[in-house]
Amino acid sequence: MSENSKSQHASTQSHAASAIARDQQDAIAHLRDHYELPEDTIYLDGNSLGALPKAAKKRALEVVETQWGKDLITSWNKHAWIDLPMNVGDRIAPLIGAKQDVKNDPASAQVICCDSISVNLFKLLCAALSLNSDDGKRTKILSQCDNFPTDLYTVEGLQALIGSGKCELVLCEEEEIEQKIEELGDSLITVMLTHVNFRSGYIHNLPKITELAHQHGALVIWDLAHSAGVLPVNVDEHKVDFAVGCGYKYLNGGPGAPAFVYAAKRHHAKLQQPLSGWMGHAKPFDFAVEYQADSGIKQFLSGTPSVISMSVLDAALSVFDDVSIQQVRDKSMALTSFFQQAVEDADDLKGLKFASPALPEQRGSQLAYTHDKAYALCQALISKGIVADFRAPDIIRFGFSPTYLSFQDIFQSIETLKQVMRDKTYELPEFNRKQAVT
Numbered sequence: 291m292s293e294n295s296k297s298q299h300a301s302t303q304s305h306a307a308s309a310i311a312r313d314q315q316d317a318i319a320h321l322r323d324h325y326e327l328p329e330d331t332i333y334l335d336g337n338s339l340g341a342l343p344k345a346a347k348k349r350a351l352e353v354v355e356t357q358w359g360k361d362l363i364t365s366w367n368k369h370a371w372i373d374l375p376m377n378v379g380d381r382i383a384p385l386i387g388a389k390q391d392v393k394n395d396p397a398s399a400q401v402i403c404c405d406s407i408s409v410n411l412f413k414l415l416c417a418a419l420s421l422n423s424d425d426g427k428r429t430k431i432l433s434q435c436d437n438f439p440t441d442l443y444t445v446e447g448l449q450a451l452i453g454s455g456k457c458e459l460v461l462c463e464e465e466e467i468e469q470k471i472e473e474l475g476d477s478l479i480t481v482m483l484t485h486v487n488f489r490s491g492y493i494h495n496l497p498k499i500t501e502l503a504h505q506h507g508a509l510v511i512w513d514l515a516h517s518a519g520v521l522p523v524n525v526d527e528h529k530v531d532f533a534v535g536c537g538y539k540y541l542n543g544g545p546g547a548p549a550f551v552y553a554a555k556r557h558h559a560k561l562q563q564p565l566s567g568w569m570g571h572a573k574p575f576d577f578a579v580e581y582q583a584d585s586g587i588k589q590f591l592s593g594t595p596s597v598i599s600m601s602v603l604d605a606a607l608s609v610f611d612d613v614s615i616q617q618v619r620d621k622s623m624a625l626t627s628f629f630q631q632a633v634e635d636a637d638d639l640k641g642l643k644f645a646s647p648a649l650p651e652q653r654g655s656q657l658a659y660t661h662d663k664a665y666a667l668c669q670a671l672i673s674k675g676i677v678a679d680f681r682a683p684d685i686i687r688f689g690f691s692p693t694y695l696s697f698q699d700i701f702q703s704i705e706t707l708k709q710v711m712r713d714k715t716y717e718l719p720e721f722n723r724k725q726a727v728t
């Protein structure tokens with residue numbers, strides 16, 4: 291064995307031992323038992339679609355077979371379907387640091403579960419506009435160039451309705467946001483940002499940006515798609531105005547699970563959202579001809595909630611019942627660091643270029659690497675049971691869901707990755723045929 295092979299072997303042995311030791315010390319390792327995970331698969335894509343909690347599967351069966359199948363329409367009351375948006379919002383609230391107590395004080399609610407992020411962002415943008423255009427003096431919405439596209443499309447849609455003169459979209463690099471807020475000052479209606487970048491995992495300084503925006507009289511809208519359920523956000527503490535987040539990523543609500551909206555209580559009395567529908571009415575079952583918005587967070591509802599999906603999300607959230615979000619964050623940072631170090635130490639992985647912030651504190655629960663065959667590499671890995679994802683043009687992205695991944699999973703993934711890179715499995719034609727969803 292050459293000196294180099296010996297040192298690589300020693301490094302692998304050391305990572306293997308470290309993975310075992312870390313799993314033994316992992317304070318939230320037991321959460322994995324909440325999930326039904328496929329055998330022979332290591333799932334590094336929970337940042338796109340979370341895995342299946344056992345409680346979610348059980349609830350899906352119960353909702354369909356018993357609640358819908360047997361109790362039919364009586365379930366709106368009998369199984370509290372009508373309260374799902376508020377009750378699910380109430381379970382999400384502590385995960386993002388929103389104080390409320392729906393049971394004892396419904397008016398305290400600031401988080402509600404409904405629709406998709408895209409739809410909710412549209413409502414929030416209009417609400418921000420209605421609150422803060424300052425009689426037409428404020429016209430700008432600031433966002434990052436590398437935002438998730440739907441967030442930017444939402445502004446485009448609004449511009450098509452009311453004219454871009456009333457809501458001009460200004461984009462800048464993530465590192466330039468603070469400077470740009472200073473520059474745009476009192477022309478800003480709102481700063482609308484995704485907290486954790488969907489590709490690189492870059493985390494914006496939410497407390498600082500929120501405070502700075504407020505100093506200039508602007509509101510903030512945070513997209514917490516890649517934050518909720520995996521890192522503390524503390525929306526109340528930092529005086530965030532509005533936020534949206536995703537039910538199907540780290541909250542594990544299943545494909546197409548409904549999203550959520552946070553609107554700080556202090557704004558409820560004055561705001562207006564445009565998708566007025568009967569569920570957002572102050573008294574929906576009066577069936578009045580004229581719309582009168584609910585005075586609280588319920589005004590963000592439009593139509594009937596997707597009961598099956600929302601019930602599944604409700605049950606999925608039980609995973610977080612006995613764990614603090616800080617414990618989840620601590621493990622998340624340890625997982626990304628372990629993966630990053632193992633890649634750095636492996637000669638076989640020199641072809642991967644690191645494309646995320648260097649320090650775990652500066653990034654979310656994912657790591658991005660560039661490779662000119664990133665798509666095929668990702669497909670080759672999937673064929674060997676390691677599920678990551680590809681983001682155009684050349685990124686392979688690994689997501690680390692702390693509630694179901696172990697350090698030994700990470701070690702195993704790295705070993706498979708080394709093998710695929712060594713053997714150039716990604717050159718095979720079957721891994722180079724693009725699919726519709728990547």
Ligand SMILES: Cc1ncc(COP(=O)(O)O)c(C=O)c1O
Pocket residue numbers: 405406407408409438440441484488513515516536549
């Ligand atoms: C940051 C971000 N925002 C929004 C979305 C889309 O949300 P929705 O499909 O709920 O509209 C995604 C991913 O799908 C995302 O990553």
Ligand SMILES: Nc1c(O)cccc1C(=O)C[C@H](N)C(=O)O
Pocket residue numbers: 337338339438488489515727728
């Ligand atoms: N929502 C998705 C879907 O319906 C199909 C495929 C992927 C997704 C995603 O969630 C993408 C995701 N937001 C991302 O960060 O890339």
